[in-house]
Amino acid sequence: MIEVKDLSKKFDDLIVLDNVSFTVGEARLVVILGPSGTGKTVLLKTILGILPVDSGVVLFNGKSIQAAKENEIYDIRKHVGFVFQSTALFDSMNVCENIALPLVEHTKLSSRQVRDKVQEILEIVGMAGKERLYPGSLSGGMKRLVAVGRALALDPKYLFYDEPTTGLDPVMRDRIVQLIIALKKDYKKSGIVVTHDLDTAEKVGDDIYLLKKGKISKLEQIKKEVYNG
Amino acid sequence: MNLFNLIGDFSTFFFRSLFIPWKIRTSKSRILEQVYSIGIGSLPIIIIIAAFTGLVSTVQSTYQMVGTVPRYLIGTTVGRMVLIELGPILTALMVSGRCASSMAAEIGTMRVTEQIDALEIMAIDPYRFLGLPRIVGTFISLPVLTIFSEFVALACGAVYAHYFLNIPFSVFSYGIIHFFAMRDFLGGLVKSLFFSLVIGASGCYFGFIVKGGAKEVGRAATYAVVTASILILVLDFLVAVVIFG
Numbered sequence: 001m002i003e004v005k006d007l008s009k010k011f012d013d014l015i016v017l018d019n020v021s022f023t024v025g026e027a028r029l030v031v032i033l034g035p036s037g038t039g040k041t042v043l044l045k046t047i048l049g050i051l052p053v054d055s056g057v058v059l060f061n062g063k064s065i066q067a068a069k070e071n072e073i074y075d076i077r078k079h080v081g082f083v084f085q086s087t088a089l090f091d092s093m094n095v096c097e098n099i100a101l102p103l104v105e106h107t108k109l110s111s112r113q114v115r116d117k118v119q120e121i122l123e124i125v126g127m128a129g130k131e132r133l134y135p136g137s138l139s140g141g142m143k144r145l146v147a148v149g150r151a152l153a154l155d156p157k158y159l160f161y162d163e164p165t166t167g168l169d170p171v172m173r174d175r176i177v178q179l180i181i182a183l184k185k186d187y188k189k190s191g192i193v194v195t196h197d198l199d200t201a202e203k204v205g206d207d208i209y210l211l212k213k214g215k216i217s218k219l220e221q222i223k224k225e226v227y228n229g
Numbered sequence: 230m231n232l233f234n235l236i237g238d239f240s241t242f243f244f245r246s247l248f249i250p251w252k253i254r255t256s257k258s259r260i261l262e263q264v265y266s267i268g269i270g271s272l273p274i275i276i277i278i279a280a281f282t283g284l285v286s287t288v289q290s291t292y293q294m295v296g297t298v299p300r301y302l303i304g305t306t307v308g309r310m311v312l313i314e315l316g317p318i319l320t321a322l323m324v325s326g327r328c329a330s331s332m333a334a335e336i337g338t339m340r341v342t343e344q345i346d347a348l349e350i351m352a353i354d355p356y357r358f359l360g361l362p363r364i365v366g367t368f369i370s371l372p373v374l375t376i377f378s379e380f381v382a383l384a385c386g387a388v389y390a391h392y393f394l395n396i397p398f399s400v401f402s403y404g405i406i407h408f409f410a411m412r413d414f415l416g417g418l419v420k421s422l423f424f425s426l427v428i429g430a431s432g433c434y435f436g437f438i439v440k441g442g443a444k445e446v447g448r449a450a451t452y453a454v455v456t457a458s459i460l461i462l463v464l465d466f467l468v469a470v471v472i473f474g
Contacts, residue, residue: 045346048350050346050349050350074352074354075352077349077350077351077352078352080350082347082350082351084343084346084347086342086343088342088343088344088346088347089344089347090339090344090347091342091344101351101353102351102352102353104255105255105351105352105353106352150351154351
């Protein structure tokens, strides 16, 4: 379980996160909805300790990432896969090498076992047969699928998706949405999806929160407030 | 950023990149890749620079000394000049121009496209993954390139002296060998070891601190080369004072 408690972050005088709190339960997807530039990506990066927080704490199964030492932070991160909005694939490596990198770095698998694992992941994300291609020759949607594949490499418990469907055509968007749902249902992956797309949020989210002006509120609560005038 | 901050950050980066527990299994191939890229990749430009360094040194030494000293002393002068100063420093400046800029641009691009964040999230230390192989790769390659460039420079000087200045190979090489001092050769090598560290460290450091986009990446490449070149000249003086002073 991931517990985000009273997280605050500001850049100079700009308050990006203001006492943000929520919980990611087992096999549940939390969606953080909000317009571009509201700090959704900053939230993901602070949760993972990439950006320091001003106050608040993030607990991964009860262990605070803010209080953890560097090697402990790395241990926590091995349980999290992250799909970047920009995909952040290594452009000097092909699809196979991109997905294999975490396996080579963190496991003692033989090259054959790594190859088999990569094949298995490519089957899951629907990119089998594309292992020799470089990111430069892939479309935006295909890069997004490979990024999901790389995030799955260490079989993490949690998956964080940063704007997974932004800038994609409707067909590819639907494919990514179905993949996110399948990973939750079939592979029990919990996680956080940040998006500004309400349609994606409603399809994949178990708990949907709105992030606006640094404050977070649950969507059902907002709907109730709107309906009650 | 003021100068003291820069020096502090640069030193922290340097020690952080080198003194981290690194896994031989996964780092070895990346170090070899860098040795190939820096060493073999720089060979053509080093051969050209070294050849002309040898030729010019021979011409200038002959112009200044012929008729006043025995001709074999031209070999001695060229030999010591190349071994002590010209070989190490010109090779380092060339490698700095070629490799420090490319390291800064490559790592800087990785920074702005979130590839370094991706490494951190995958629990891969970017200093070990990107910094260490480049610094160690330069540390291995530069001394070898320096020895190679010294050999090429002396060979070209000897050939020119033989065919155009009427100084036979035997006379020229007698001048080099007879007055050869191991301290000259080792002093040059020690210099190149220090130079290699500043080339690798400044190339990586300026790449790591990039914020922004393409313009900042270009600026990082420039800073990397300028800083490495200045540090090479400063270290050249300091090492010269310690070894030859």
